[in-house]
Amino acid sequence: MRVINIYNWLLEVLKEEYETVRLLKESPRGSVCFIRRRENGRRFILRQFTGSGEVYRKLLGISCPNLPTVHEHAQLGDENLVIEEFIEGDTLDFLLRGGLMSPKETREITTQLCRALWVLHSMAAVHRDIKPDNVIIRGSEAVLIDFDAARLHKPEHETDTQVLGTTGFAAPEQYGLSQSDTRADIYSLGVLMNVMLTGQHPSKKLAEGRLGRIIEHCTRVNPQKRYKTVLHLMSAL
């Protein structure tokens, strides 16, 4: 009896029963599509990418309102196929084009993103690409999406093997100073907070007041001087 790999099987079913509504993103590493099941119209996100899909695999068993539900992960060699919940809402990037966030909104969104990161970090995973494009506001909840740049933090590694993340939001250590750990996400979260409040990177214009001090603490060049964990950051918020 021929054993069919789940990757090939799932790809076949998707071709037969689903249609691509829109290509959302395409890069050398893979693509992200908005797909719909023809019969009942249910919508999903389909990710196809090369590399490690460990983080998606770990998220299969997790339910968190600030992370998309990962329905399926299939792997064949380095190729990954992920079916993920479609999040209804606007990206933070889109919302920020209409105006800045208030300190209260910034605190709420950041706290929710901390909850999402706590889930990832407690799985020893680092998101590594926190930016307004990757945050969707669904009603009153902020949802952190896109774990393509995520990796599991392995303390024995001295440096990251690839430069990932988005320029400006990535912590200095993500550009090769040392292996990025969970504090790289705290750095990016600090930059994101500042962008929500001022529209600018903290090196250009730091937000004022208490939130500005929290941002400064998040974005210190030396990771050891940042908040140790997202729980510390939540506590400060």
Added chain:
Amino acid sequence: MNRVCPYCGKEIHEQSGFCPHCTQSLNKRAAAKPPRAVPRRAVGVGIAVLLCAALVLGLNGWLCSQPQTYESDTGEALYSGYRLCLSSEEPPVPVPQNGYHAMLDYPYRYPVPLYVTPEDGDELLTDEFMENVEFVTAGIDCSDIYMSISCTEPQQHNEYFPNAAAVTFVDFSLVAPGVHEAELTWSITMKNGDVIRMRQAQRHTSISVYQYTAADTDMGTIEELQSLVDRVSAEIDEYDQLKIYLPAVEYAGGLRLERSVFLYGSIGPDGQRTTFTGPTEISGTRGVPEFTDISFRGSGQGVGVRADGTTRLHLTGCRVSGWETGFLALDSAWINADETVFEGNEVGMCFDAEDTPMVSDDFYTNNTFRDNGTAVLLLSVSNDTSLKFPGTLFTGNDVDIDNLCAHPLDLSEAAFDENIQGDKR
């Protein structure tokens, strides 16, 4: 494939966690929710209160009225609408850890002030808060036998930190190389019995001093000297001190330094001084480098000694002569000179610096400015510290001090030629 979906009955892959036919999830999921961030002490207090409440319900009200202990190790504590902050600046920014680089067997002292503001503002509420304070103590806990460290009793109304609620001074010295750690604990006991305990890490690192002399290292030419500086700079830590004792030779050129270096000149039996005949530049250095007993002799062009970046450079016992500009501060640099002769320059000493973060010394003592076009030219000095010239002689200059930025000066102890009135705006 030998599984069927329990929802739609269609065949699915044996490893499926999701039925793509009916879109039902087949995975068992656990709700992931972070623990509520509660201070360690509060957890203990909470458990104690719960236990007591279960055992003695009637004591609930009594328990709630008891004094509380609040703990913090972030340099910041929130208490009844106040924010307490260990910081050395105003407005206060919390400092969870103090760390200094120190030479071995050398005593150091630094202040740790405590500031009080509203939770959401920077206004200082020292007096209002201190009215509710019974007493304040500070103590150091150190199990590292290679660091001697202590702190003074907290003082109020300290002259250097008049707006702080209190300040303690930490004294330490290191007796062995490496990193040494201790913990400073502030205890603020309120009149209602509450105690706010703020812990702050003290982490000090020893620095090494590297010394080179002409007897053990080739440094007779400018190329050899530059090579030595470059090689050593690449190898030692930025906090380490580099001291070079120079021979009494004339170097055909100047040095380019990108770290703090202490240069010591010498005088040979024939009266020859260590002399540089080309421009010397120093930039972006940590610490306060010093050039001592060295001549910088130009031929009418260029800058004799130029400091830029955030350098704070001192000249002691030097001679700066024959330059377009003798001694120049640019960018955020600070320059200082004692017992130094500036002679025959178009401009003797010039400040053209903005945004100087730290002044190392504002006394220019016992210098001589002789026969310069302009002895001291102040284009931009970016702080309010007045420059003081005790014992300094201005003689034979076309202009003694050209103070274009109207910087505060104290010339009360300087000496000027009677016949030449400089522009001392």
